[in-house]
Amino acid sequence: MEVTEVSEWYEAQISEDARKHAQTMADHKRHMQQAEAAIGRLRPNLSAASKSDYMVWLRGFIKAGGAPTHAYDYPWERNNFGHRTWFTVVRDCTIPPLYGSSSLSLIVMPGVQINGGATAKELMGIGHNSVYWMDGFTHNSIVPIYSDTTL
Secondary structure, eight states: OOHHHHHHHHHHHHHHHHHHHHHHHHHHHHHHHHHHHHHHHHGGGEEEOOHHHHHHHHHHHHHTTOOOSEEOSSOGGGGOBTTBOEEEEOSOBOOOOBOGGGOOEEEEOTTOOBTTTOOTTTOOSOBTOEEEETTTTEESSOOEEOTTOOO
16 A cells, blocks of 8 residues: 555544544433433432432341342442432332433332332333332342441
8 A cells, every 4th residue: 555545544544433433422412312301201200319218128128138239338328429319219100211320220119110010020121220119129230238328
């Protein structure tokens, strides 16, 4: 290859990389907008969860024979940033599929049903959301403990 051919190939490669990057960024922006809209529709069914809400679930889970799966060296409150926030689900609703930093941790209060009454074993299509049911103390995700969640 001559210098001119290498230069033309290099310019074409950079152009293609820039196009791919722009497409990736546009896809990310669209995903975030869709997530914001889905969370907005879900919010009337949610209430901000407290550490004590999670502790009630965790103690019930352990009493039922479960065990934590992950231990973190930071306090529970540190998880409440961006959208990766803990909520209690206070009304029957459908949980939309949310992924990555848009996903939620949800404590389903007693008597409340999500996705038509789906259980942890039946729940599908909700993305990376973590769900913790007070009825039966089941879950579909990891079971974390934090530096300030004393049992």
